Amino acid sequence: MKDHEVLERVSRGDEVALDYLYKKHYKMMTRIVLNNNGSEDEAKDIFQDALLVFWQKAVSGKLVLTSKISTYIYSICLNLWRKELDRKGRLSSEEVDQSIYQEHEKNEKIKIITECINQLGDTCRRILTYHYFDGLSMTDIAEKLNFANTDTAKTKKYKCKKKLDMMVKRNYSSQDVLD
Amino acid sequence: MGINKYSRDFEAYFSGSMSETDRILFEGRVESDPLLKSEFERQNDIVEGLKAHRTAELKTRLNNISVEPTLIGTLMQGSMMKTLTYGVTSLMIASGAYFFYNKEAAIKYHIDALDSKNDYTLGSQMSPAVYGKLDYRYEGNMQMLDYVEASPVLKKRDFKEARLDNTQNITFSVPEVNPSHEETFDGMGVDINALDRIEQVTGISEFDKVNIQTINSRKYNFHYRLEENRLFLYGKFSESPYEIIEISTPGNKKLFFYYQGDFYQLRKNASSITPLSKIENRELIDELGALKVKG
Numbered sequence: 001m002k003d004h005e006v007l008e009r010v011s012r013g014d015e016v017a018l019d020y021l022y023k024k025h026y027k028m029m030t031r032i033v034l035n036n037n038g039s040e041d042e043a044k045d046i047f048q049d050a051l052l053v054f055w056q057k058a059v060s061g062k063l064v065l066t067s068k069i070s071t072y073i074y075s076i077c078l079n080l081w082r083k084e085l086d087r088k089g090r091l092s093s094e095e096v097d098q099s100i101y102q103e104h105e106k107n108e109k110i111k112i113i114t115e116c117i118n119q120l121g122d123t124c125r126r127i128l129t130y131h132y133f134d135g136l137s138m139t140d141i142a143e144k145l146n147f148a149n150t151d152t153a154k155t156k157k158y159k160c161k162k163k164l165d166m167m168v169k170r171n172y173s174s175q176d177v178l179d
Numbered sequence: 180m181g182i183n184k185y186s187r188d189f190e191a192y193f194s195g196s197m198s199e200t201d202r203i204l205f206e207g208r209v210e211s212d213p214l215l216k217s218e219f220e221r222q223n224d225i226v227e228g229l230k231a232h233r234t235a236e237l238k239t240r241l242n243n244i245s246v247e248p249t250l251i252g253t254l255m256q257g258s259m260m261k262t263l264t265y266g267v268t269s270l271m272i273a274s275g276a277y278f279f280y281n282k283e284a285a286i287k288y289h290i291d292a293l294d295s296k297n298d299y300t301l302g303s304q305m306s307p308a309v310y311g312k313l314d315y316r317y318e319g320n321m322q323m324l325d326y327v328e329a330s331p332v333l334k335k336r337d338f339k340e341a342r343l344d345n346t347q348n349i350t351f352s353v354p355e356v357n358p359s360h361e362e363t364f365d366g367m368g369v370d371i372n373a374l375d376r377i378e379q380v381t382g383i384s385e386f387d388k389v390n391i392q393t394i395n396s397r398k399y400n401f402h403y404r405l406e407e408n409r410l411f412l413y414g415k416f417s418e419s420p421y422e423i424i425e426i427s428t429p430g431n432k433k434l435f436f437y438y439q440g441d442f443y444q445l446r447k448n449a450s451s452i453t454p455l456s457k458i459e460n461r462e463l464i465d466e467l468g469a470l471k472v473k474g
Contacts, residue, residue, distance in 0.1 A: 015237070015240065018237070018240075018241070019240070019241070019244055022241050022244055022246070023244055023246060026246045044242075048237075048238050048241050048242075051241070052234060052237060052238075055237070060195075109224050109228070110224075110227065110228050110231050113224060113225055113227075113228030113229075113232075114228055114231070114232055116228075117228060117229065117232050125232070128229050129229050129230075129232060129233035129236070130233075131194065132193065132194065132226050132229045132230060132233075133229060133230045133232075133233035133234065134233065135194075135195065161190075164225060165221075165222075165225065168221065168224070168225055168228075169221070172221065
């Protein structure tokens with residue numbers, strides 16, 4: 001598959017194209033981390049994060065590619081791994097403790113929200129994640145989820161979001177997370 | 180109900196459709212209003228949760244794709260392994276460079292290895308068929324030549340049937356004669372008539388067995404080394420038969436090597452690997468040829 005073809009498919013939110021990129025560039029991208037004091041798991045994680053950055057940019061239509069896709073992803077991998085090394089190097093033991101605490105608090109909130117998202121139902125979940133993470137337009141969401149038109153997608157999205165807000169509000173109150 | 184009027188702003192802010200100016204203004208308003216800030220944080224958590232959910236979903240999808248772990252990744256998992264790999268590589272490069280630039284050391288190393296192998300094979304009385312398995316560079320082509328005590332009767336030719344190939348070896352015992360051909364080689368010329376006088380020779384001490392070993396070497400392809408009754412032939416000598424001609428006189432022994440129609444002299448003091456030098460002297464060649472035929 002050629003670059004423009006891959007990009008076109010990714011822009012449409014075709015996850016099979018993402019699989020293709022992952023398989024194709026796995027060895028090259030993970031080598032960046034492995035050759036710079038990283039483990040196989042870290043390398044995999046960095047590559048996946050880089051690929052998702054590419055995915056988000058491409059799907060949301062914010063990507064203007066001036067190089068090969070592999071070069072672009074490679075540079076993201078490099079930046080992400082530099083940031084990670086920097087973060088590791090900067091963290092003193094005190095900062096680690098604080099970071100762990102903050103991480104724990106954040107994880108608790110995410111856990112509550114994830115539970116709410118899982119209770120939403122598949123359609124709502126997909127509309128909201130496509131909209132907030134992938135950055136798909138309402139037209140694309142309507143097409144992807146086989147809605148009658150964009151307005152249907154907009155209405156559904158509004159209702160789903162409201163439903164999620166209510167669920168989270170209720171869960172936050174009951175578990176006193178905000179205090 | 181005051182918070183609800185910001186729902187459009189929240190939507191625009193978190194979906195990324197808000198302009199930069201409006202964004203800064205909105206953030207300022209959030210900072211100044213605690214109630215609005217509280218709602219903003221909740222909305223932020225929800226959007227972050229949705230993003231995390233989608234990220235996890237896509238990562239799970241990617242993790243299910245079968246990708247072989249890289250070899251380097253497997254090997255480099257631990258820092259100890261990394262250090263060890265670097266150490267071994269450095270050592271290999273250093274020893275390679277040492278032997279490359281110090282040929283004497285390389286030859287000595289090679290000879291020592293051969294000596295050890297030879298001592299082992301001789302000491303263990305191992306079957307010749309097994310010798311070849313001791314070193315991949317060695318090809319089993321070993322023969323023990325029996326040098327008999329000199330007797331009044333000339334032993335014409337001592338055919339040793341090669342057990343591994345068709346190599347033939349001839350041993351001659353001849354009396355000492357005055358050298359009639361002083362050649363560039365330091366060996367002794369032998370008069371063809373000396374063969375008739377062999378009966379007059381008595382009391383030549385028993386010779387040790389000579390151990391002949393051929394070695395396939397990339398570096399040396401037509402060389403030999405002679406050391407303590409051990410003759411090492413470097414090259415592909417197993418391809419066609421060769422003969423060793425020994426001319427023995429009291430207290431002296433000369434060895435000649437016959438291979439593919441040419442004679443070569445084997446110097447006794449050739450303890451290092453020496454190229455086989457062809458005998459060019461016609462008379463000596465004729466004499467050796469006659470000895471060979473008569474023998």
